[in-house]
Amino acid sequence: MIDSLLATKTCRINSIPIPPKLRLVLIASLALATVLTTNWLTLGLFMVLVLYLWQQSNLTAKQTVNRLLAMDCLVVFTVILLPFSVPGESLFNIFSFSVSKSGTVMALMIILKANIVMLTVMVLSDGIDPFTLGRALVELGVSRRFALLLQFTVRYIGLLDLEFNRLRQSMKVRGFKGGNNMHTWRSYGYMFGILLVRSFDRAERVTQAMKCRGFRGHFFSHERVQVSKREYAHFLFYLSLTGLIFSSSFITI
Known part of the structure; x- marks a missing residue:
């Protein structure tokens, strides 16, 4: 979907x-x-x-x-x-x-x-x-905030997936092999922690870029x-x- x-x-x-x-x-x-x-x-x-x-x-x-x-x-x-x-x-x-x-x-x-x-x-x-x-x-009467949240969720969940795959690929390049041991679970914990930090960084950059373009809480459409x-x-x-x-x-x- x-x-x-x-x-x-x-x-x-x-x-x-x-x-x-x-x-x-x-x-x-x-x-x-x-x-x-x-x-x-x-x-x-x-x-x-x-x-x-x-x-x-x-x-x-x-x-x-x-x-x-x-x-x-x-x-x-x-x-x-x-x-x-x-x-x-x-x-x-x-x-x-x-x-x-x-x-x-x-x-x-x-x-x-x-x-x-x-x-x-x-x-x-x-x-x-x-x-x-x-x-x-919004045309159907849904709250603008909810519509905006859904828009960003749909738009950026794909970017999170790309970032996740990039981190997994970098771990494989370094010889990581998963298993049922503490090293594996610790490595996955580090990976999700880095993904969370990068998500916050990406969100801040997107927010600043949107504010520079005059964003005021909703998208303008003349169509x-x-x-x-x-x-x-x-x-x-x-x-x-x-x-x-x-x-x-x-x-x-």
Whole structure:
């Protein structure tokens, strides 16, 4: 997602023109509807909708799979104990621990929801740079300070990653090899300490540079984003489709 937000492409989803601020509303709507849904059919329809949007985006299959796998590793680690801790009908036993059906279903549903939400964020944030993101949040009524904090977070987390990789590379050049010993943990502690100090130094330099350019707490923009009727029509179509799919969760067959 960070790579997507740092992109400099135009803020359009190929043949589906949706302005940034309306994209954020659509992301929130789709995510909220997905989280509140407990119906497998409804989740399947949401996945079909998001996959259709993904086909219209500029994301490649490799990019998408890599980002989803990185997120799934965290989600699976979070829900791995649910089949053992949620009471219910037993499916099978692992050693002396019983795996419940309800816990397994809950874990699978959480994983599916997480993938739908993550894919939604990746697709609809594709091509939105940090400046456009902050301006869209302000247009939606979000606090300027919060929008500014988010802009800097998205912008400079990539720089921290570059600095971290540079420090790791310098350690490898000096023959460092990690292991489970005090020398390794001490070296990692020094590395993170240096990273923290350099982060403070970079923040001070950026602050001074922005003040020299007249920064007064927010970015000035003379560009007014006009939303056309066609863009509103596309937004309302996908928003209505989201509501229609969500309403299907209340239909009992």
